[in-house]
Amino acid sequence: MDSDALVERLxxxxxxxxxxxxxxxxxxxALVTTPGEDDRRELNRLTELxxxxxxRAVPFAVLGRARLAExxxxPRDAAALCIDCERRLELIGY
Known part of the structure; x- marks a missing residue:
């Protein structure tokens, strides 16, 4: 599953x-769907928080980490993190 599909699930x-x-x-x-090079620092801060x-907040952090990997x-790390995000969504019933 790609990050766009995960955004819709989240x-x-x-x-x-x-x-x-x-x-x-x-x-x-928002940062995942319309990324910019200047947004890395903010995305990193938010994923840590x-x-x-x-x-229920962890899947958002994992998706943010996937975007940072991209x-x-x-791309291999990004794909693995997208899979991890999908698993975490399944664990909480999404």
């Missing part, structure tokens, strides 16, 4: 997150 989960997780996760989705929060020129 969107409904946004409403289940509390603040500030919800706004951080929404920003990760979301990775430390509730189980930006770093590591």
């Amino acid at each position: 969107r409904p989960l946004l409403k289940e997150l509390q603040e500030p997780e919800s706004s951080d996760a929404a920003r990760v989705l 979301l990775g430390r929060r509730s189980a 930006l770093a020129g590591s």
Whole structure:
């Protein structure tokens, strides 16, 4: 599954997150869909924050890490992280 498909799977989960997780996760989705080289630092910060929060926020962090791997020129790592994101979504019932 690619990152665009994962973004669509993650969107409904946004409403289940509390603040500030919800706004951080929404920003990760925005950065994944319209990335820029200048956004790496923000994406890295948000993935670190979301990775430390509730189980429902972790898939957003994993998708952010996948995008960072793509930006770093590591498609194999990005693909593995997308698979990990999909598994984490399945674990929480999405």
